[in-house]
Amino acid sequence: MGYLIHTLTLAAIYIMVALSYSLPVGYAGMLNLGHIGLLAVGAYTAAILTTSGISFWLALIAAALISGIFGFFLALPARRIKGDYYALMTLGFTFVINAVLLNWIKLTKGPFGITGIPRPSGFTDPLAFLVLTLVFLGFTAWFVHRVLGSPFGKALEAVRDDDLVAESLGKPTAKLRLTALFISAVIVGLAGALLAHFIQFINPQIFWLDNVVWILAALALGGLASFRGAVIGMLILFAIFELIRFLSIPAALLGPLRLIIFSLLLLLVVLYRPKGIFGRAQIE
Amino acid sequence: MKLMPTLQIKNICKSFGGVRAVNRCSFELVDKKITALIGPNGAGKTTLFNVVNGFIPADEGKIFFREEDVTDFTVWQRSRLGMSRTFQLSRLFKNLTIKENLILALRQDDDLFWRAFLKRGEGSELNKKIVEGMGFVGLKKNPETSVKDLSYGEQKLFDLTRALLNPHSLLLLDEPVSGVNPVLREKLKEIMRHLKEKGETVLLIEHDIDFVRSVADWIVVMDQGRVLKEGLPEKIFKDPEVLEVYLGPTE
Numbered sequence: 001m002g003y004l005i006h007t008l009t010l011a012a013i014y015i016m017v018a019l020s021y022s023l024p025v026g027y028a029g030m031l032n033l034g035h036i037g038l039l040a041v042g043a044y045t046a047a048i049l050t051t052s053g054i055s056f057w058l059a060l061i062a063a064a065l066i067s068g069i070f071g072f073f074l075a076l077p078a079r080r081i082k083g084d085y086y087a088l089m090t091l092g093f094t095f096v097i098n099a100v101l102l103n104w105i106k107l108t109k110g111p112f113g114i115t116g117i118p119r120p121s122g123f124t125d126p127l128a129f130l131v132l133t134l135v136f137l138g139f140t141a142w143f144v145h146r147v148l149g150s151p152f153g154k155a156l157e158a159v160r161d162d163d164l165v166a167e168s169l170g171k172p173t174a175k176l177r178l179t180a181l182f183i184s185a186v187i188v189g190l191a192g193a194l195l196a197h198f199i200q201f202i203n204p205q206i207f208w209l210d211n212v213v214w215i216l217a218a219l220a221l222g223g224l225a226s227f228r229g230a231v232i233g234m235l236i237l238f239a240i241f242e243l244i245r246f247l248s249i250p251a252a253l254l255g256p257l258r259l260i261i262f263s264l265l266l267l268l269v270v271l272y273r274p275k276g277i278f279g280r281a282q283i284e
Numbered sequence: 285m286k287l288m289p290t291l292q293i294k295n296i297c298k299s300f301g302g303v304r305a306v307n308r309c310s311f312e313l314v315d316k317k318i319t320a321l322i323g324p325n326g327a328g329k330t331t332l333f334n335v336v337n338g339f340i341p342a343d344e345g346k347i348f349f350r351e352e353d354v355t356d357f358t359v360w361q362r363s364r365l366g367m368s369r370t371f372q373l374s375r376l377f378k379n380l381t382i383k384e385n386l387i388l389a390l391r392q393d394d395d396l397f398w399r400a401f402l403k404r405g406e407g408s409e410l411n412k413k414i415v416e417g418m419g420f421v422g423l424k425k426n427p428e429t430s431v432k433d434l435s436y437g438e439q440k441l442f443d444l445t446r447a448l449l450n451p452h453s454l455l456l457l458d459e460p461v462s463g464v465n466p467v468l469r470e471k472l473k474e475i476m477r478h479l480k481e482k483g484e485t486v487l488l489i490e491h492d493i494d495f496v497r498s499v500a501d502w503i504v505v506m507d508q509g510r511v512l513k514e515g516l517p518e519k520i521f522k523d524p525e526v527l528e529v530y531l532g533p534t535e
Contacts, residue, residue, distance in 0.1 A: 150400030151391050154380070158388050161377040168337060169389050169450050170363035179397050225379070281379040 005126045011238045012133045013195050018218050018234040019144045019227070020187035024075075025216075026224035026281065027153060028180040029160025030086055033212050034074050034093035038185045040101060040207035042067040042192025047114045047202055048107060056120035056197065063193035064186045071185020075178045082163075094212060101204040113203025117196050133194055140187055145227050147183065156180055157225065160281065210259065217262045220269050223279025232277060237262065288351045290315050290454050290485045291336065296345035298331055305331040307509035309345070313454070318476060318486040320496045323506035324529060329489045330372075330458070332506070336487070337369050337456055338362045350453065364392060368452035372459040372489075374439035376431040382442065383427035386414045389450040417449045421475055437468045444475070455479070457488045461495050473498055493530075497521065505529070 017039060024030040042063040049059035074093055081089055101108045108114065123129045147153055155176055158166040163173045196202050214237060222233020241258060249257060269276060291313040298306040306328040313319050321329050334340040336347055338359040346355045354362050377385050387410055393399060414427055423441045425434065434442055440460065447455060460476075461469050469492070476499040479486060490496050496503065497517055504514040507529045513520060520526055 147397050147400045150397070151387070151394035152397040152400055154384055154388060155391075155394040157380060157384075158377050161379055162375050164339065164359070165371070165375045165377070166388070167359035168339075168363055168367075168369055169446070170360050170392055171388070172358075172360045172395050176395055179395075183397065 002126065005130050007238070007242055009126070009130045009133050009198055010195075011235065012130070012137045013191050013198065014215075014218075014238065015231055015234045016137050016140050016191040016194075017188055017215055018222075018230040019140055020184045020191065021215055021219055022224070022227070022230040023144065023148070023156075023180050023184040024177075025219060026226065026230070026279070027148060027156040027160060028177050029281075030075075030078055030177060030181065031083070032074065032090045032181065032184075033087050033216075034090035034097075035184070035188060035215060036207050036209070036212045037090075037094040037097035038067050038071055038074070038188045039192040039195070039211075040097050040204075041070050042189030043196040043202050043207070044101065044108060044114070044192075045189070046193030047117045047196040050118055050197065051114060051116065056118075060190065060193045064189040067189025067192065068182050068186040071181045071188075072178065074185070075181035078177045078181070079174045091212075094207075094209065098204050098208060101207070108204075111204060113201060113205075114196075115201050117200045117202070119197055119200065129198060133198070136190060136194060140190075141227075141231070144187070148227055152176075152179075157281070160225075213259075214262055217266045219276070220266060221276055223276030225281040226276070226278040229276055229278035237265075240265075288348065289313050290350060291487065292346075292348040293332070293336065294346045294348065296332060296335055296347070297343045298328075298335055298340060299343055304509050306335065306342075309506070309509065309511055311504050311511055311514055313485060313487055314502050315485050316480075316483040317501035318480055318484075318488060318499055319502045319504060320488045320490055320500035321504050321506060322490065322493070322496055323512070326508075327506040328509040329506055333369075333456060333458060333487075333489055337367060363450065366451065366453035367456060368447045368450040368454070369456035370443045370447045370458055370460060372462060374443040376434075376439065376442065378432055379430075381428055381430055382418075382425060382434075383411075383414060385431055385442075386417065386427070386446055386449055389446045390414075392451060413449060417445045420448065420478070421445050422471060437464050440464055440468070440472075444472075453485065455484055455486045457486060457490075459489055459491065461490065461492050469495065493521075 021035050024032045045066045046059040046063040049062055050056055074090060077089060078086055102110055119129060123132050155171050158171060159173045159176050167173050218233040218237045219230055221236060223229030240261060244254060244258060275281065289312045294310050296306050296309045309332055323329055331340060335342045338357060342355065346353055349362065349365055349367065352365065354365065377388065390410055390413060421441045421444055423438060423445055425438065431442065444460065461472050473495060500517055502514065503517050503520045505512045505520060505526050512529060513523055513526055
């Protein structure tokens with residue numbers, strides 16, 4: 001039972017991550033590989049604050065805001081840098097965040113990570129924390145669903161398909177991209193804060209590149225530019241992730257096997273269903 | 285007091301590397317008339333068009349639109365002021381439906397995400413405008429179909445519909461009949477006449493001289509980045525200089 005609650009909580013947090021990711025990647029067409037860096041910003045901001053005695057709720061707000069600010073700056077170059085170059089630039093952001101986390105030891109405790117992150121009072125019980133996470137997930141899902149289905153969501157899709165034409169129809173593309181990435185960063189900052197207080201221990205390793213790959217894989221599998229796609233894609237990957245545990249495989253092989261399976265899945269999706277299960281758009 | 289024309293192009297210069305694509309180009313559009321911009325390949329028409337629309341910044345010169353200096357305005361700002369354009373090769377939002385594409389043209393407030401949380405009730409009004417717009421150009425397609433299903437000719441009509449539905453006071457049409465079949469060409473002539481009746485102000489680039497002759501009220505001839513001549517169609521097509529540029533030197 002404890003295992004199930006643990007898995008469900010993690011899954012809920014990562015579905016939040018996937019939903020927030022679909023906004024810039026699936027809708028605005030910005031291949032932001034800095035998303036995991038933003039998750040780290042949220043997690044570390046909250047962890048640093050609560051371990052120095054600040055309340056969980058304030059830390060949560062701070063995590064969302066600071067991640068949002070980083071997201072804002074990450075969106076600024078999108079005006080000039082597009083496509084693969086934007087992906088490379090944002091990948092650089094993840095590297096920089098990781099380097100800071102590893103080396104600003106006074107603040108982040110470096111490679112050892114931050115331990116003893118307290119659960120918020122009233123939510124120390126795993127089941128209570130799951131409920132809290134589900135409330136956040138529910139709110140995120142409602143918010144993202146509403147935004148994506150609105151004219152704003154369509155305007156983002158226009159920017160993705162052809163930003164020059166969108167401009168010539170009166171769409172301020174820079175502002176649209178900025179808003180999309182800001183909202184995405186705020187949500188992923190919240191997810192990061194929840195993650196830190198759930199697993200109660202974070203280190204830079206958790207926010208490294210393999211995580212970028214698997215969030216992207218979830219979105220590619222479920223389908224870009226699709227609300228359902230983000231949720232289902234992440235659920236499928238999570239199910240595979242957990243089910244492998246029950247095979248009698250040496251623990252040392254488990255990690256590599258997961259990566260092999262994800263890569264194969266990604267390959268199959270790209271070859272046979274480039275838009276994913278529910279997707280409407282394809283990143284070029 | 286004389287009213288300023290919708291669009292004034294003043295001394296526009298634009299170079300690419302060492303090539304002067306547009307060289308001190310000036311003219312004004314006559315309101316509620318169709319002005320055609322013609323000239324041989326490489327005359328600088330498309331460059332000038334993109335400077336007017338804002339895709340390309342001018343090196344020198346000014347663009348005045350509805351009494352405002354828009355030279356430093358972005359593309360979307362010019363669009364919101366009332367410029368609407370089509371593309372030589374139709375550029376559609378390819379993952380969206382016809383209806384979604386057209387709603388994007390109609391809406392001017394979709395950059396505000398928080399509006400997603402307000403009540404909206406203008407759906408039927410937008411639908412009505414879309415049906416009207418498609419009816420005006422004679423595009424017979426289910427609005428719910430993907431734009432990918434449109435043929436080349438239908439794409440041309442669709443691009444025009446989108447530009448017409450985008451709130452505007454100036455229409456910029458980039459080669460509306462290039463590559464279309466004769467039947468559609470006649471249909472487009474008809475549409476242009478209807479546009480004139482509606483009192484639209486149009487700037488048009490077109491190579492098809494027969495088409496230009498039958499729809500344009502005023503013609504501007506460009507050659508080597510300059511305005512060579514401008515005038516009424518019947519005069520322009522008898523002008524020896526224009527004929528020389530188009531057909532080569534006379535004997």
